[in-house]
Amino acid sequence: MDLKEAKFVMSNTDWRKCPKPVLPEYAFIGRSNVGKSSLINMLCQRKSLAKVSSTPGKTQLINHFLINDNWYLADLPGYGYAKVSKVKRTKFHNFTLDYLRNRENLMCTFVLVDSRIKPQTIDLEFFEFCGTKKIPFVIVFTKFDKLKKTEKEKNIALYQEKLLESWNALPPMFFTSAVKGTGRDEILDFIAETNTL
Numbered sequence: 001m002d003l004k005e006a007k008f009v010m011s012n013t014d015w016r017k018c019p020k021p022v023l024p025e026y027a028f029i030g031r032s033n034v035g036k037s038s039l040i041n042m043l044c045q046r047k048s049l050a051k052v053s054s055t056p057g058k059t060q061l062i063n064h065f066l067i068n069d070n071w072y073l074a075d076l077p078g079y080g081y082a083k084v085s086k087v088k089r090t091k092f093h094n095f096t097l098d099y100l101r102n103r104e105n106l107m108c109t110f111v112l113v114d115s116r117i118k119p120q121t122i123d124l125e126f127f128e129f130c131g132t133k134k135i136p137f138v139i140v141f142t143k144f145d146k147l148k149k150t151e152k153e154k155n156i157a158l159y160q161e162k163l164l165e166s167w168n169a170l171p172p173m174f175f176t177s178a179v180k181g182t183g184r185d186e187i188l189d190f191i192a193e194t195n196t197l
């Protein structure tokens with residue numbers, strides 16, 4: 001797919017106030033700082049369409065973008081970040097879970113995981129949540145440019161092993177670098193193939 005145009009539409013915390021569900025939608029979620037906003041900018045080939053920050057917890061709202069005037073992309077707040085104060089813990093925003101449970105035009109959720117670290121309980125819990133609620137998802141390994149080949153293979157194998165403990169089959173997986181543009185064609189082709197409502 002050729003991604004020609006990306007327009008910011010709106011931000012909010014309530015799935016009922018999101019754009020009318022008349023177009024197919026793809027959401028991006030993952031732990032804080034995993035690289036969701038960076039990946040979105042890479043896919044859209046825009047420097048700062050989605051806000052990127054080295055401080056975890058930058059994206060705090062559901063942000064909708066309209067792509068090529070025919071599908072929506074949603075950048076979701078990150079989960080699992082414990083602030084230094086230890087008081088305010090951003091585990092899962094309830095409004096994000098409500099969005100995922102109720103958004104009728106959601107075709108697929110891209111769950112991002114950092115390819116540098118081994119499977120995290122919170123990510124495995126999130127896959128479990130998707131499975132229980134029948135929310136279709138795929139896994140996106142981020143920051144691939146930061147790893148050596150052997151390290152990548154090791155972490156991916158660990159994920160596959162963990163997933164196969166509770167699933168019969170593995171979901172589609174994508175390997176990306178927002179810095180190098182790795183994985184862009186594969187993700188856009190996947191969206192083009194599933195983009196029907």
Ligand code: GTP
Pocket residue numbers: 030031032033034035036037038039051052053054055056057058059060077078079142143144145146176177178179180
């Ligand atoms: P929140 O909105 O805070 O949940 O974070 P996010 O998941 O949207 O992450 P964001 O895109 O803001 O990126 C977090 C940090 O990781 C930034 O410093 C990015 O520059 C860096 N980063 C993201 N993707 C990549 C990548 O593919 N390679 C490298 N080297 N750095 C990346």
Ligand code: MG
Pocket residue numbers: 036037038051052058059
């Ligand atoms: Mg973000």
